[in-house]
Amino acid sequence: MINKTKLALGIAATLTIAGALVSPQAMAISKADRVAEAANNKVDALEAQMQAMQAELSRLRAETSRPRSSADAGKVQELDQWMNSVKSAPKESKKSQENLIFFRGGFARNDAKRNDLLTGNQFAGNVLGGDRTNKDGWYIGAGFDFGLTDNVWGLMDNTDVMAELMFDYRNFGAKDFKGAAPGAAAGTVGANPACTLINLAAADTVAAGQAGTLNCKGVTVSQLTLAASPKIKFMKGSAFRPWIIPFGLTINVISPPSNGVTVLNPGMQFGTGAEYAIWKAIKVGADVRYNLTGRSVDGVNTDGMTAGGYLGIGF
Known part of the structure; x- marks a missing residue:
């Protein structure tokens, strides 16, 4: 009976010593695992936040570039068509005015x-x-x-x-008015009855007192x-x-x-x-x-x- 008791006590002492030797290593491994797991969790959380931020940024960009209404969309399309037509139209030479x-x-x-x-x-x-x-x-x-x-x-x-x-x-x-009427004396009105009054009144080189018939040209x-x-x-x-x-x-x-x-x-x-x-x-x-x-x-x-x-x- 005593021998069995001693044997049991010896086994218990042996197990206690072995557990005391193993426990620090086991505790150290368990702590490292927990630290690594926590770090991994933080990385995952940060990655999830980055993905959420990227998604929100993409949504904002799409919202900004998208027209606010169908009318705006029509205007944008019409403007694009006009710009394309202007670009594709041949350049005309300068035309002269109608003056x-x-x-x-x-x-x-x-x-x-x-x-x-x-x-x-x-x-x-x-x-x-x-x-x-x-x-x-x-x-x-x-x-x-x-x-x-x-x-x-x-x-x-x-x-x-x-x-x-x-x-x-x-x-x-x-x-x-150079012609003269038949029988008219030279230098008289009758010499050139068709001569104008202004010409007849003008002076010329004929004898004094005679009408200026030489001006009747x-x-x-x-x-x-x-x-x-x-x-x-x-x-x-x-x-x-x-x-x-x-x-x-x-x-x-x-x-x-x-x-x-x-x-x-x-x-x-x-x-x-x-x-x-x-x-x-x-x-x-x-x-x-x-x-x-x-x-x-x-x-x-x-x-x-x-x-x-x-x-x-x-x-």
């Missing part, structure tokens, strides 16, 4: 011939006959068109309204017309462009003056024509215009028409 300076000339005709004192036809009882001046003549002139609108202020597309300022000089020929019948008119040009963008002048204001200056020594007569003009661009800004055209005054200037009628061509340069 035009032109030089014109051609045929002129008055409705009536001159028949007044200063053209000789009413002097000395029309001994050489009346209506001796010409109706037909020629003209030269110039002017320019200045663009006001290219769509008649929104009423008609591809149609320009221009402001035209123009002048022309019309020549109806010179009347010669002739008189040129002419007219200067200044005009301001609206001009409507059709077919904008085309090389061929017809146009009309519905009305315009004219100031007519006659030479020689009328019987009342009047030289000015206002009136209106109407016209139509067309032009063609032959090369870049160089254009040629033709027109017909009629000048209507409605009254004579102390017996001188300034109504008449012109027909001719012109050469223009756009600017």
Whole structure:
């Protein structure tokens, strides 16, 4: 019995000593495992937080770039389409403006011939006959068109309204007064009954007391017309462009003056024509215009028409 008790005590002592030897190592291993596990848990937590932050950042970016409404989306799409069309459109060369300076000339005709004192036809009882001046003549002139609108202020597309300022000089020929009436004495009024009063009153180299018949060489019948008119040009963008002048204001200056020594007569003009661009800004055209005054200037009628061509340069 005693031996068994001793044996049991010995075994217990042995186990106690072995446990005392093993316990520090086991405790050390267990603590290290816990530290490692805690570190791993912290890493996992940090990684989870980083992933959450990245997800939130991505969501914010997408929210910022996304249009707030369908209307905004439509505007963005329309803007993109416009930008693409502008980029893809070919670049146009600089176009000349529709303003035009032109030089014109051609045929002129008055409705009536001159028949007044200063053209000789009413002097000395029309001994050489009346209506001796010409109706037909020629003209030269110039002017320019200045663009006001290219769509008649929104009423008609591809149609320009221009402001035209123009002048022309019309020549109806010179009347010669060198002939003498049969049987008239030299140096007298009868020697040249068609000579104008101004020429007869002039002095020359003939004997004293005689009329100045040597100055009776002739008189040129002419007219200067200044005009301001609206001009409507059709077919904008085309090389061929017809146009009309519905009305315009004219100031007519006659030479020689009328019987009342009047030289000015206002009136209106109407016209139509067309032009063609032959090369870049160089254009040629033709027109017909009629000048209507409605009254004579102390017996001188300034109504008449012109027909001719012109050469223009756009600017």
